[in-house]
């Protein structure tokens with residue numbers, strides 16, 4: 001007994017070269033997906049007040065944004081559409097219009113940047129007058145009548161050239177409905193990234209400002225998951241995989257690291273995590289006030305999401321990370 005500790009974890013922390021060599025988790029640009037908001041019109045670049053650095057852009061400016069994304073080495077984008085306000089209706093028709101805003105955007109992007117992976121968010125809330133993700137009757141969000149509309153939306157995105165579709169509505173059976181529709185039209189190899197464990201979170205506030213998709217009455221708790229549940233997330237994921245989902249998403253990310261880990265440990269599929277708008281806004285606001293140092297905090301948060309088990313991260317910080325790494 002020398003009186004000295006034999007086991008000293010600090011031995012591996014002293015030398016920065018060795019510290020890096022034994023690092024368990026590495027954040028990579030190749031894992032990041034950058035969300036973009038595309039709006040009808042021309043020459044538009046509207047800043048989103050609660051998300052500094054994020055804009056609603058018209059298709060012409062979207063192409064410029066994408067050019068920057070490609071130059072920075074970010075492999076993929078996730079598209080959200082904002083139709084003209086007058087276009088919205090009870091059944092979200094602009095979501096599945098062949099010449100809808102996302103469909104136009106996809107065509108423009110794939111023409112200019114064939115190697116950029118273009119993923120589209122499939123949902124109705126940006127396109128319905130009531131702002132819910134499904135068809136509404138008497139204040140109830142109807143599940144089954146919504147499925148065909150989601151499937152049609154996904155098909156129209158893929159027909160426009162989308163590389164992958166990402167249903168975010170949380171209706172039961174939507175993955176099967178979309179898979180069936182795509183397969184019937186010969187798109188058997190277009191993967192589905194399912195928002196499988198999507199919680200009824202208060203962290204989506206800034207997004208709803210960006211996408212103009214706040215529900216006009218009530219909330220989304222009858223279809224999105226209760227933040228108190230994690231076993232239920234496993235059921236959702238199991239069901240979506242059975243229906244043909246290829247990649248599973250947990251959303252939000254930061255307050256749900258345990259769910260990311262659970263999904264990772266229970267299923268052999270790639271896991272994506274959505275570092276959502278409210279998570280972005282919190283850091284931006286604190287950094288603006290000088291209360292947090294933005295760069296190390298962002299890198300710490302994204303590394304933690306990866307450490308928890310995410311293979312892919314959807315984040316509004318993607319361009320910043322590309323510049324930092």
Ligand code: PBG
Nearest residue numbers: 123125168203204207276277278
């Ligand atoms: C559409 C959708 C939402 C988000 C992604 N897809 C909002 C919602 O469900 O209300 C949120 C993304 C974010 O907050 O960054 N259903």
